[in-house]
Amino acid sequence: xxxxxxxxxxxxxxxxxxxxxxxxxxxxxxxxxxxxxxxxxxxxxxxxxxxxxxxxxxxxxxxxxxxxxxxxxxxxxxxxxxxxxxxxxxxxxxxxxxxxxxxxxxxxxxxxxxxxxxxxxxxxxxxxxxxxxxxxxxxxxxxxxxxxxxxxxxxxxxxxxxxxxxxxxxxxxxxxxxxxxxxxxxxxxxxxxxxxxxxxxxxxxxxxxxxxxxxxxxxxxxxxxxxxxxxxxxxxxxxxxxxxxxxxxxxxxxxxxxxxxxxxxxxxxxxxxxxxxxxxxxxxxxxxxxxxxxxxxxxxxxxxxxxxxxxxxxxxxxxxxxxxxxxxxxxxxxxxxxxxxxxxxxxxxxxxxxxxxxxxxxxxxxxxxxxxxxxxxxxxxxxxxxxxxxxxxxxxxxxxxxxxxxxxxxxxxxxxxxxxxxxxxxxxxxxxxxxxxxxxxxxxxxxxxxxxxxxxxxxxxxxxxxxxxxxxxxxxxxxxxxxxxxxxxxxxxxxxxxxxxxxxxxxxxxxxxxxxxxxxxxxxxxxxxxxxxxxxxxxxxxxxxxxxxxxxxxxxxxxxxxxxxxxxxxxxxxxxxxxxxxxxxxxxxxxxxxxxxxxxxxxxxxxxxxxxxxxxxxxxxxxxxxxxxxxxxxxxxxxxxxxxxxxxxxxxxxxxxxxxxxxxxxxxxxxxxxxxxxxxxxxxx
Numbered sequence: 001x002x003x004x005x006x007x008x009x010x011x012x013x014x015x016x017x018x019x020x021x022x023x024x025x026x027x028x029x030x031x032x033x034x035x036x037x038x039x040x041x042x043x044x045x046x047x048x049x050x051x052x053x054x055x056x057x058x059x060x061x062x063x064x065x066x067x068x069x070x071x072x073x074x075x076x077x078x079x080x081x082x083x084x085x086x087x088x089x090x091x092x093x094x095x096x097x098x099x100x101x102x103x104x105x106x107x108x109x110x111x112x113x114x115x116x117x118x119x120x121x122x123x124x125x126x127x128x129x130x131x132x133x134x135x136x137x138x139x140x141x142x143x144x145x146x147x148x149x150x151x152x153x154x155x156x157x158x159x160x161x162x163x164x165x166x167x168x169x170x171x172x173x174x175x176x177x178x179x180x181x182x183x184x185x186x187x188x189x190x191x192x193x194x195x196x197x198x199x200x201x202x203x204x205x206x207x208x209x210x211x212x213x214x215x216x217x218x219x220x221x222x223x224x225x226x227x228x229x230x231x232x233x234x235x236x237x238x239x240x241x242x243x244x245x246x247x248x249x250x251x252x253x254x255x256x257x258x259x260x261x262x263x264x265x266x267x268x269x270x271x272x273x274x275x276x277x278x279x280x281x282x283x284x285x286x287x288x289x290x291x292x293x294x295x296x297x298x299x300x301x302x303x304x305x306x307x308x309x310x311x312x313x314x315x316x317x318x319x320x321x322x323x324x325x326x327x328x329x330x331x332x333x334x335x336x337x338x339x340x341x342x343x344x345x346x347x348x349x350x351x352x353x354x355x356x357x358x359x360x361x362x363x364x365x366x367x368x369x370x371x372x373x374x375x376x377x378x379x380x381x382x383x384x385x386x387x388x389x390x391x392x393x394x395x396x397x398x399x400x401x402x403x404x405x406x407x408x409x410x411x412x413x414x415x416x417x418x419x420x421x422x423x424x425x426x427x428x429x430x431x432x433x434x435x436x437x438x439x440x441x442x443x444x445x446x447x448x449x450x451x452x453x454x455x456x457x458x459x460x461x462x463x464x465x466x467x468x469x470x471x472x473x474x475x476x477x478x479x480x481x482x483x484x485x486x487x488x489x490x491x492x493x494x495x496x497x498x499x500x501x502x503x504x505x506x507x508x509x510x511x512x513x514x515x516x517x518x519x520x521x522x523x524x525x526x527x528x529x530x531x532x533x534x535x536x537x538x539x540x541x542x543x544x545x546x547x548x549x550x551x552x553x554x555x556x557x558x559x560x561x562x563x564x565x566x567x568x569x570x571x572x573x574x575x576x577x578x579x580x581x582x583x584x585x586x587x588x589x590x591x592x593x594x595x596x597x598x599x600x601x602x603x604x605x606x607x608x609x610x611x612x613x614x615x616x617x618x619x620x621x622x623x624x625x626x627x628x629x630x631x632x633x634x635x636x637x638x639x640x641x642x643x644x645x646x647x648x649x650x651x652x653x654x655x656x657x658x659x660x661x662x663x664x665x666x667x668x669x670x671x672x673x674x675x676x677x678x679x680x681x682x683x684x685x
Contacts, residue, residue, distance in 0.1 A: 097316070097439040098452050104312045105456065111308055112281050116273070119285070119304045120311055120342050121190040125150070127348045138352045138369055139180050149184050151268035156188030158266040159259060161275075164219050164243055168193030168276055171287070173217040174332075175199045175208075175226050178355045181247055182331050183341065185221060190285075193276030197287040197299065198332040201226055202616035207296055207561070209233055212242060214299035214505040215287040221259070223247045230256065281305045287504055288334050288430045296561055299504040300431035302334075306501075307342055310334065310428075314343030316437055317402050317424040319373050321348040326371040326398075328354040328362075328380070329554075334430040339402060340375055349373075359383040363418075366396045374398055377554035378405030378586040385413045394419040402426065405554065407586055408444045427542055431513070433500045433526045434459045434492030436540050449538040457498045461488030461532060462518065466641070469546060471515070479518045482533075487543045490532045491515055491525035500526040550579030551587040553618040562621055565614045566592055569607040571600040576630050576638040577621060580647045584681060591623040593643055593655075595630055602626050604667040608660065622685065623648040624658040624667055650675055 111118050124146075127134075132147035144152075160166050172194050176182045189196050197215040199208070208229065212220075220242055222230050230237075230244060231253055237244060238255050245259040285304045289297035319325070325344045329336035344351045352369045354361075357380050365371065381401075394417075402424045406414075411423060427446035428435030434457050436447020461482040463472035471479045471489060482488025494500045494514070502510030515527045531543040550557055559577035566575035574595045579588025596602060602624070611620050625648075631639045650657050650670050657670035659678075668674070677683045 093440045094448070094450060097437075098450060100316060100318075102452065104315055108305070108308055108312070112305065114281075116277065117280050117283075117304060119190070119279070119281075120307050120345055121187065124187065124345045127345065130348070134348075135350050137180050137183065138350070139354075142180075144180055149180070149187065152180075152263075153184040153187035153191060154268045154271055155263050155266040156185050157191045157271050158269075159262040160188060160219075160245075161192060161271075162266070163257065163259065163262055164245065166192050166194055166219065168278060169195075170219070171195045171197055171215050171217040171284075172219045172221060173197040173199055173212060173215070175201060175220060175222040175230065176247070176331075177201055177223065177225055178327070178331050178336075178353055179223070180353065181223070183353075185247075191271040191275065193279050195284045195286060198289070198337060200289055200297070200332050200616075201229075201330070202618075203297065204229055204614060204616075205232060206564075206614075209236055210296045211289060211299065212237070212240065214289075214297070214503070216505065218242055220244045221247065227253075227256070279304070282499075284504075286337075288332070288337070290430050290556060296558070298431075298506055298509055301501040301504050302338075302430065303501060307338060308346075310338035311342035311346040313339050313402065313426065313437065314347050314373070316439070317373075317400055318422070319343070319347055319349065319400060319402075323347065323349045323372045323400075324352060324370055325349055326352045326354075326366065326369070326374045328357040329375050329377065330356070334428075335375060335377070335403065338430075339426075357383070359387050363393065363396060366398055370397050372397050373400045373402065376401055376403035376406070378403075378407055378410065379554055381406055381414050382410045382586065385410055385417060389417070393417055400424060404428070404446070405551070405586055410586075411443050427530075427532070427540065429528060429530075431500070431503065432492065432528055433457065433494060433498040434490065434528065438540075440539075442539055444541060445539040446532075446542045447540040449534060449540060458493035458495065459490060460493075460519065461486075461490055461534060464489040464531060464546065466546065471518075477517055478520065479515075481519070484534055484536055487531050487533045489546065490528045490530050491518060492528065493518075494524045494526055550590075552579065552589055553587070555616070555618040557590060557619045562590060562592065562615060562619055565610055566594060566607070566621065568614070569603065569610045571596050571603040571606065573597045574630050576640065576643065578640045578644050580623070580644060582685060583679060585685060589623070589685060590619060590621040591625065591643075591648060592621040593625045593627050593630060595627055602656070602658065602667070604658065605665075608666045611660065612665075620660055622660045623670065624660075625653065626656045626658070648675070 127136075128146045128150045132150075133145050135143045136146045136149050137144040160172075164172075166172065166189075170192075172189050174182065174185060174196050176185070186196050195215075197211065197217050199211055203211070211217075218241065220230065220237065222244065223246065227246065234244065234253065234255050244256045246256050247260055247263075248258050249260045250258050282303045282305055284301055285307050286302040287299040288302055290300050314325070325340065325347075327336055327340040327344075329340065331337045331341060341351065352365065352371055354365070359380075362384060366374070380403075396419070398418075398421055400422045404426045406423065406425055411425075415421065415423070422441055423438070423443075424441075425438040425446050426435065427437075438445045438447050440448060442448075462479040463482050463486075464470070465472055474480055479491075492498060492500075500513065502513065513527050513529075515525045516523065518525045529546050531546060533541045533543055535541065545551060550559070557579065559579075562577040563575040566572050566577070572594050576593045578591055578593075580591045582589050594602075607624070625643070631642070646653060648657060648670065650672055658667040659670040659674055661668045674683065678685065
């Protein structure tokens, strides 16, 4: 077969257009060699080709990568495809990653066509059958086997079925911290065919109520830690007919129903599959909330297909069933839930679950539990690097770190201090249809472009006008592709293979993320809202976010939500919220330019009280700039670009500046001394 034919066949093979007999398996044996990639002699009919290539994983161990081929491909067909693939990719790491990805892609294709549905829940149930006594969860000194979690989820499912009268398709909101009960409650709901809405446990009042209207949840499950937040909105919840269940023996308040005693008394017998008989691969599995320009959380619809795709990121990163995976990111996040929890179910490995990240306890945990894979956001690795140095810093078994938002200088320092850990930096969005993974460990990159990935998930970078916040178009009304090395807006083509489902209960925001007439009239793309850059070697680099949302401490902050809270303060008339850079910190910290009501002075204590009461810590505007008026565009939109550029340096700004002082519990004048202390990192942000 000629290379051109092999390439065409490869694309058809990946696309899944070839029919098949019973599933053969061929094995790629990775040997530590220095000579070029070779293959064995052409295989006999019915045999499997053996591909020999240098190992990219280091060490002297032999590693085996298996690629399952669904029915219909014989060895004569497979051999030229693999041979071509190995000749056309530039590096051995690319070979391994592409072959691994093809295997995962074929699995996803099989799951799309499988009836009844095979979901991550079914994968978990298979793991229970394979190794029931294997530890699935470690949490605060306690171990829970796969069988333990399965039985507990059966009890939860039966209790909710009896008490809440749940049926297939009913949405249930989980307002829970990182605890084992989060895991088995979700699994219990999945067994009933009920989508779960994963609520950020930091949100309060208006935002919390909004989350219910988005997803249409009629049941809320919470715990004693979150009870105060629920009681604050309980009258409204009762008016809307939302039932509240507390994972405790006592409710304490009328309208909050204790559930723990019901769970303990329920049977742990398996729940019949008939309860979820009508669920299919593109049914809604989850709602994961993401903040945006509306100022309130948006409920991203996550289908079972999307859960599978995200769960494969562990496998794509080289994680195995023998690994121990450390989750300290919140389970309401797609990183903690989809990549961490669901990825570990897909791999069949063991999870170490923490309530929250702790820099001081991190490496002690890794050593205590023999952690081999960790998750991060950029800030967490910086926090680890900021800890005092110790002699035993490289005394651990962590080999892979999966995450996003890692700054280049922190990346380098982290590797120098803590050893040869493979950093798998990601780029993705919960609701998006395109993502990247840096499988080569090139410092600073979030991924690498390859022809298979681009064929399966078409995307491009287009020129973007930062000031106007819109794509640049030519005289025909089409977008203009960014050149290599040029920063552009990433857009992913919406196709059957790479759909964009959108946001529940928010058609307007869903449509805003769709971009038409991009490269040709009538096409449709998902607008990521992110600026990226491709270099000449096809590496991908994240540059910045566009729009009204900025990122701080690993969380997206919607400026209009913060502005709404600020204008609740008695002295503030208008607020223009934006993020500003602080040297030595990832993302942008919250700042607001405000105007005051007539006859009012800036009230440091009153403003502070509203901010801390109604906003999570990461959304607090740490700097306030009082202006006589806010600069507007011709269409009455607040201008931010100049404000962002000017930052918060009191020596350059004549307007009064204030700083949120957590110790004094009020805003204080931002002096030169305070500014200097911030830049020297003497004040913690």
